[in-house]
Amino acid sequence: MLKLLSPTTLGKIELSNRIIFAPLTRCRAGAGYVPQPINALYYAQRASAGLIISEATQVARNGMGYPNTPGIYSQEQVEGWKQVTQAVHSKGGKIFLQLWHAGRVAHPSFLEPGELPIAPSPIAASAMADTTEGQQPHVTPAEIKLEEIPAVIEQFQQGAKNAQDAGFDGVEIHSANGYLLDQFLQDNSNQREDEYGGSIEKRSRFILEVTQAVVNVWGKEKVGVRLSPGSNFNDMHDSNKNATFSYVVRELSRLDIVYLHIIEPRIKGNVTIEDDGLGLGVKFFRPIFTGKIITAGGYSRDTGEAILQSNDADFVAYGRHFLANPDLPKRFALNASLNKYNRDTFYTSGAEGYTDYPTLE
Template identity: 40%
Template sequence: MTKLWDKTKVGTIELPHRLVMAPMTRSRAQGDGVPGELAAQYYGQRASMGLIISEGSQPSAEGQGYLFTPGIYTQEQIAGWRTVTNAVHQSGGSMYIQLMHVGRISHPENTPDHHQAVAPSAVAPGVPIFTAKGMREVPVPRELTEEEIQGAIADFRKAAASAIEAGADGVEIHGANGYLIHQFLGENSNLRTDSYGATVENRARFAIEVAKAVVDEIGADRVGFRISPKSPLGGIDEGTLGPDVYRYLVKELNALHLSYLHVMHAGGEELLQDIRSIWENPLIVNRAGRALADLDKDIQAGAADLASVGQWALANPDFIDRLKNGYPLNPVKPETLYAGEGSDGYTDYPTYAVR
């Protein structure tokens, strides 16, 4: 795994190695979407990951889908995130805040004003979601008007500025995993016939316009973008045009000179190779289901520049030290991944004690 320990650069950030902490929802924010004191401890403990990408944070009240997820659009939320970024920086790490608008993956019971979710089209995803009353089927969303689409783009822009105000080194635009941007890319989730649907170019338009707005607001060297080609999460079927949509999208994003592209790789080696050939800046790949011994496989093969790590980093605040030295890893506590009381399964994972 020698290449993992080579220094590299993302945007203007010098990184000590080629591992990145992937964004992971933890559902521990306060009811008003403000990250609590434990969030600062949690992320600060993992600063040795070099670049930390935060859990998804809604750019507006309309963008919330799950209980107790953080936002990045009010002054209180900005102040909460500032304590987090300060903790990461003081421990020698860097942090991007992920901007996540869930679109239709929501439930009225999970939002303060109990609003109906929005999406490219009024199509339910056919998947359940956790609520305070247990698992519920995600209801049919309301189709966004073209004017409302422009409003959502403006929300991403404002949230990006708020993230920088909160001390983040940049933002990652969440265009993956079945959420709003991904819903525009999907064949079964986007039934529009206007300028945001039907064709390859139109299905990618919203993603590109969001990226352009955010770049215009905070600069390309502070903006990353995440995609998940072939992922069925959130009930998405990308259809026969899916690979061409991604080739076009990546080409257009590449022209913006973003700091990185982050691929959640769910399959399709040929498409990943095409993305690698199109994308000129750092490429982060998170390969689903890989073994620890294969963590550097894509980097060694030239298919990626960095690898992002999820649950291994969640359960091991000293993951870098453990990996370098071959120390055993803490197991994940599944029951505390998305909720819990206090530090349990959040900030209480121990570091390795050399015996």
């Protein structure tokens, strides 16, 4: 049997296989950024994953980075997510919520009138923002004042509490892809001169304090963190990525969280994700992190199996293949052909390209 399909545990959670449904932004939340029945259907269709990690879910309105992404900061959103978790659990699945704040790559069109995105420093990302009016330049964000940082950490902690109320099995903290936690970590976006900027230790403080706050809610066995050390997505750079990410991964290991989720360095499709020749993937971090490791990055059935057989990772996350193949574990078991994904419907609305991909049956 494929190691991909072998049962295992994550902390105390029993998983039917090692195939993870990766967190994928789909822009299909309803009014008030509340999950809808169609979202529950979408996730339930993919409940044969060992674990589902939900799409990025903002912990505050000003953390919203794309149109119609769901939140976890209102009671209506909690009730909407209950539909999702109940649907997944009814199919025997397990699901974590991904806690997210977009930081400087939020756009004013998503925020309250007159509000600016927040960031560790007032430095705009050079990338373009995807808005309902098409792509627009990012604006210069407002620098988070030192006295405001505890309130932002509290938003993550409250989001974690709300995820419990919504019936999730755990949470993943999104510290990848140039969003707020990543912005604090890397020195091209964090040029603070206080306790949260300057040295690697100080730039790492925010992510570690957020992680501890979330662990205080869930316990360490139900909290994971996602990082993208080799990525320059959303205009992210660091003067010494090797040292920065080695330090933060060691500190996360000391917190004894249940998993580290690493996006492999790559260039894939229309998204530029480069590693600058540093090779900051799971092979690099395996000796540093003592917990379980999830790897993501354009894997096939064979390459996913190979990375598990090498023991460089414990789980493999699949995004686009799982999006287009709701029964992906069964297809892997049978070595069956895969549906092709339709990139044009990744971020649209409605069922097309969302809940209408056929299973083998």
